Amino acid sequence: MADNRPIGVFDSGIGGLTVLREIIARIPSESTVYFGDDGRAPYGSKSHDTIVEYSLQDMMFLESKDVKMIVIACNTASTHAYEVLKKHSKVPVVEVVYPGAKAAVKATRNGRVGIIATNATVSSGLYEKAVKEEGKNIRDLKIIQQACPLFVSLAEEGWWNDDIAHLTAERYLAPVKEFGVDTLVLACTHYPLLARTIGDVMGDGVTLINSGISVASVVEQYLKDNNLLSDGSSVTREFYTSDDAKRFENVAAPFLGRGLPNGTRKVTVDRFDVSEYMR
Ligand code: DGL
Secondary structure, eight states: OOOOOOEEEHHHHHHHHHHHHHHHOOOSOOEEEEEGGGGGGTTTTSOHHHHHHHHHHHHHHHTTTSEEEEEEEEEEHHHHHHHHHHHHOOOEEOOOOHHHHHHHHOSSSSEEEEEOHHHHHHHHHHHHHHHHTTTTTTTHHHHEEEEOOOHHHHHTTSSSSSSHHHHHHHHHHHHHHTTOOSSEESTTTGGGGGGGHHHHHHHHTTTTEHHHHHHHHHHHHHHHHTTOOOOSSSOOEEEESSSSSHHHHHHHHHHSSSOTTTTTEOOTTTTSOOHHOOO
16 A cells, blocks of 8 residues: 655754755655754754754654655764654654665775765764775775864855855865875765765765765655555645744755745644653
8 A cells, every 4th residue: 555644854954955865856656854954054063963853853844744754865864863753753764874875885996985064063073983894805095084164054055156156165175185085975965065066176086975876765765665655646746844934945845946835834843742752
């Protein structure tokens, strides 16, 4: 029997749209509910406990929309809160770190991999661990991590390909280039929005990894294996933000290449009491 409930996707803001876009491209017959916590972004500069608390509230909001699966379309939330969400969610939870790490290991030829991410993801050390685990058969695997916190603000502002983005990227990426990476993981879902700028600065010969593509295939496989695919008879796309709905739409609609027919609704999720899950 088909399961026509939507897939829930959340991020601290608009970054998770880079994952949503890949999910829609791969399995267009699935309905989706997207929540961007723009009002409380960025997550990448918050403490572990705050990231966990916010992510649990995001999860509860999506559960209130009767989703059949939750995709944590945020590396910061995936590194800090995946285990807690997996434990408490009523539905299966998919994270973004391991699919990205797997794709990076597959892509590298010289064994030098760069990971660019938020401060919270870098300091968790979990992305590096994931790449090491996935690449355990690569002799002499060398990894460099670099936090690029301003990329999130540039992405949220819509300044993806201008001079300011370029200068910022040059400064952040200088040590990564110097390290000689041939593969660079965009380990924050906001960063693919700046892919053109990042690609220009890194130059030809460096493969950029957008984990959204791998995540979409993990989602599809899971739905298939567990008989959760929809029959595509009534596909819906819902969008929610905790900040200004118009602002969200102004960025989301052109990026997704479509209008958002049902609009975007503003919601607050801090009403969800997650204290019992935080103990
Ligand atoms: N998009 C998020 C990530 O993948 C976090 C950005 C932020 O809120 O700092 O890490």
